[in-house]
Amino acid sequence: MKKIPLxxxxxxGGSSYTPELIEGFIKHYDEFPIKELYLVDVAKGIDKLNIIGAMAKRMFAKARIDINIQTTLDRREAIKDATFVSTQIRVGQLEARALDERIPVELxxxxQETTGAGxxxxxxxxxxxxxxxxxxIRELAPDAFMLNFTNPAGLVTEAVIKYGGxxxxxxxNLPIGLQMQxxxxxNVxxxxxxxxxxxINHLNWTTRIIVSGxxxxxxxxxxxASGPGLNMKNIPDLDWDSQFLQSLKALPCPYHRYYYMRDEVLEKQIEDYKSGNTRAETVMQLEAELFELYKDEAxxxxxxxxxxRGGAYYSEVAVNLMTAIYNNKKNIQIVNVRNNGIISCLPDDASIEVNxxxxxxxAHPLALTGQPGPQIRGLLQAVKAYEELAVEAAVHRSYDVALQALCVHPLIGSAAKAKAVLDRLLEAHKSYIPKFS
Incomplete structure (x- = not known):
């Protein structure tokens, strides 16, 4: 990449995660000398955006780094001539997430906010x-890289691969979190x-673990792997069965608990629902506390x-990627990219998460040591089929395709439930989901 002003x-940009990103820019400034940082949000998030913008300026000032920081509601102004565009949006904000979690449980x-009906x-x-x-981006910054952190990240990446241009x-942040754990x-x-x-994102298996060579x-x-510690804060902390892991011959990511421990997780979610203590409510409380902290001018x-909040290592992932591209590092990272035959049982234009x-x-995906066996391939293909349909439903606003997407998802299990939850969710989110045919 040509070394132009970054x-x-x-x-x-008004997300509570943004200070994590700012910390990363400061830490890596010597090799990623950012000159302009535009934080963008929607009108409903203006107060949070202003709080985050002020805090970002304080953080850079403390580090004695002089950059141009702008907060704006004008997305096009922010994108114009950008080197990198990072997306971390939540359409409908946390109130929509609460509905995504509560409506399926009621049925x-x-x-959950990244898989299943939610x-x-x-x-x-x-x-x-x-x-x-x-x-x-195509119009205003055609050479820019778009780095997407927005969930469901795999689905969003696949939509961009197929229709974004x-x-x-x-x-x-899950892969780097696992490496840290x-x-x-x-003890290394x-x-x-x-x-x-x-x-694929939130449905990946670690097939090789190499420590000190x-x-x-x-x-x-x-x-x-069956002990404590290998989980994330937003997923019920249920231990893996050691015999199951050895028979699987791979370490499933924390989100696999929704599939391999569906009954236990659902039981826990029903308890949380009845007590009004879903993850969305917990996050709302955490967000409120964080923004009170962010307001402190000291x-x-x-x-x-x-x-x-669940954003650990976000800055490491985002800034490591930008830095590697900017400096042509040719190092290895785990990202979501176009398949192009890397996983032979999935379509070439599918989004996959690999080294x-x-x-x-x-990003140039590496060939795998071995292709997934049937114990992995079955679930992987089923969820990828759902993702293919989900992208088409979102792009073409088709009720029929949406219904089929939910019918094939392993966490739904019946056409009647698929239709019931689809109708409830479309009605609940009609302000944010374009009308379906």
Whole structure:
């Protein structure tokens, strides 16, 4: 990439996650000398945007870094001539997330913001907005890389691959979080941990774990993977069965609990629903507390409480990727990219989450050590079929395609429930989901 003055536009800049990103820019400034940072949000989020903008300025000032920070509601102004456009939006904000979680549970289904019926509703709200952002990028910053952190990240990335027409890479903090957890369990520096992942976002399997040059996959699955610590704050903390992991021959990501432990997770969600203590309500409380902290004019560092929000290592993932592209590093990171035959049982234009070499031209997925066996392939293909249908439903606003998407999803299980939850979600989110045919 030509070394031009760096301009980064963050769409959804009023997010509580943004201080994590600012910390990353400061930490990596020597190799990623950002000159302009535009934080963009919608009118409903103007107060949060202004709070985050002021805090960002304090953080850079403390680090004695002089950059131009702008907060704006004008997305096109922010995107124009940007080097990178980072998307971290939540269409409908946390109130919509609460509906995504509660409505499925009321119908006896898993309620979650990135998978199942809830994740589907979020995709329907999000994909049209993301594609509109892509249109602006094509016009105003055609050479920019679009880095997407918006959930459901795999679905959004696939929509951009098929319909966006921009250079794009999807991101998630789950892979780096896993590396950090393995490093802690093995008492080594994270640089000593390499993993190979295969799958799609929030449905990936770690098939190789190498620590200090030694392949410890089998030992790790039998001795460490079923214990505490390998989870995320937004997922019920249920331990894996050691025999199950050894028979799977891979470490499933935390989100697999929704599939492999569906009954136990649903039971927990029903309890939380009855007590009014869903994850969305917890996050709302955390957000309120964080923004009270952010208002403090004396606060000029990222508060530790942000880690409770679930955004740990967000800055590492986002800024590491930007830095690798900008400096043509050719290092290996785990990202969401076009398949192009890497996973042979999935379509070439599917979004997959795998190890890739990052250089000035973007992400280049690496060939797998081995293709997924049937114990992985079955679930992977089923969820990918749902994702293909979900993208088409969101883009073409088709009720019939939406219904089929939910019917094939493993967490739905029946046509009657698929139709019932689809109708409820479309009605609940009619302000944000374009009318379906």
């Amino acid at each position: 301009k980064v536009a963050v769409i959804g 006896g289904l898993i309620g 994740g589907f509703a979020k995709a329907l709200r999000t994909i049209p907005v993301i594609l509109d952002i892509c249109k602006d 921009v250079k794009s890479i999807g991101l998630c 393995i490093a802690e369990l093995c 520096d994270v640089a000593e941990v390499q993993i190979e992942m295969v799958g 030694e392949d410890i996959t089998e030992q790790f699955l039998s001795e460490s 606060l000029d560092i990222k508060p530790l409480q942000l880690e409770q 890739a070499v990052i250089d000035a031209n973007g």
